[in-house]
Amino acid sequence: MTAHSQGPITIHPVKNKADLREFVELTFRLNRGDPAWVPPLKGEAFALLTPGKNPWFEHGKAQLFLARRDGRTVGRISAHIDELALAQPAEQGMGPGTGNWGLLEAEDSDTTQTLLDAAEDWLRVQGMHRALGPLSISIWDEPGLLIEGFDKPPTVMMGHNSPLYRGWIEDAGYRPVKQLLNFTVDIVEGFPPLVNRIVAAGEKNARIRIRKVDKRRFDDEARLIMGILNDAWSDNWGFVPLTDSEIAFVGKKLKTMVFEDLIRVAEVDGEPVAFMIVLPNLNEQLIDMEGSLLxxxxxxxxxxLRKPKSKAMRVPLMGVVKSLQNSRMASTLAFMMIEYIRRDAVRDYGAKRGDIGWVLDDNQGMNAVAAAIEAKVNRVYQIYDKALGPDGA
Structure with missing residues (x-):
């Protein structure tokens, strides 16, 4: 990741399909030598950035930038504003005046500084007084910069970047505001006796029912789960509600990867109150596909996908309705769902380990669950912010 020449760096807003193609392709060129990098599917990368395809653009706007030096593209960045994020309380991390940047790729620190300057200038013109990033593009996509855990490829839907970026971003005046943790746990042998006792007690409780999702009612199940999610996560740092069209978009994207025995809904007295989604690790297949299905x-x-075998399973999302959070019932439901899915994942999918993430570093409930099943942090992502003064300060 060093520059081939030292000419001036120029910034070019992405204006057409050729620019967008260059924006997507750059990540392949800069990361190809990293054995832990998993090439994204290019079709998904284009869809993420295209208004009309990604419903985020119904409440957000973005400007993509390319950096060039001596006729070569040497970096890229996105700057974006989410109207739903602006409407959140400032004490929850987003709020009025907070714009975002993400999708950073750069050959060197000078390029990084120039790209961040361009993103900040754009946000300032839009009336923003704070830059928070990286987010690619929404908090629900790939939040944070990887700062620990570079040695192994990430599991499905998790980001990976050069370890050099941390220093370059911090040199540009950004300070850490939040860490997102990914936990890994061996699932073959099962969990400690305490967890098994909690699960056994829950099974004797007639009020509790843990069920698999019904793929024949996929759209209804997706709405149900995301409704619980919007309630369960509403007080979390960085929360931005998912809209109906985003829920439909996520559902369509995940439909081929949804397996009924890997997603559980917990009911108490007949009411759905919690869920857990587990995905087989698609990255084990994507890592040598060069981003193309052709x-x-x-x-x-x-x-x-007909019947995947996967060494790792990822838990991208789980939640318990707010009214039950921090209760004994909440932890019982969590451990029951985790254990039921663990059994099926090991028996039917050949899974050896589970990944749970992202987990906010101050999410006491999830950190306690991770500790109880003896999961260990194996990747840490960091989100940064910086005040944007009116004169570029």
Whole structure:
């Protein structure tokens, strides 16, 4: 990641499809030598950035920038504003005047500084007085910069970046505001006796029912789960509500990866109050596909998705309604869902370990659950912010 030449760096707003293609392709060129980097599917990368395809643009706007030096593209960044994030209480991390940047790729520190300057200038013109990032593009996509855990590829839907970026971003005046943790746990042997006792007690409680999702009612189940999510996470740092069209978009994206025995809904007295989503690690397949399903990767992927075997399983989302949070019932439901899915994942999918993340560093409930099942932090992501003075300060 060093510059090939030392000419001036120029910034170019992405204006057309050719620019957008360059924006997407750059990440492949800069990361190809990293054995832990998993190439994203290019079709998904384009969809994320295209108004009309990604419903985030119904309440957000973005400007993409390319950095060039001596005719070569040497970096990229996005600057964006989410109207729903602006409407959140400031003490929860977002709020009025807070814009975002993300999707940073750069060959060197000078390029990084120039790109951040461009993103900050754009946010300032839009009336923002604080920059928070990286977010790619929403808090629900790939939040944070990887600062620990570079040695192994991430599991599905998690980001990976050069370890050099941390110093470059901090040199540009950014300070850490929040860490997101990813936990890993061996799931073959099962969990400690305390967890098994809690699960056994829950099974004797006639008020509790843990059920699998019904894929035949997929849209209804997706709305139900995301409704619980919007309630469960509403007090969390960085929370931005998911809209109906975003829920439908996420559901469509995940539908091929949804397996009924890997997603559980917990009911108490007949009311759905908690859920847990587990995904087989698609990255084990994507890592050598170079971002393309052509010519034959699509067939290989479809074959795998019929009944995937996956060494790792990822828990991207779980939640318990606010009215039950911090109660004994909440931890009982969490451990029951985790244990039921663990059994099926090991028996039917060949899973050896589970990844749980992202978890806010101050989320006491989830950190306690992770400690109880003896999970260990294996990746840490950091979100930064910086005040934007009116004169560039």
């Amino acid at each position: 010519p034959f990767n699509w067939a290989r992927l479809l074959w795998w």
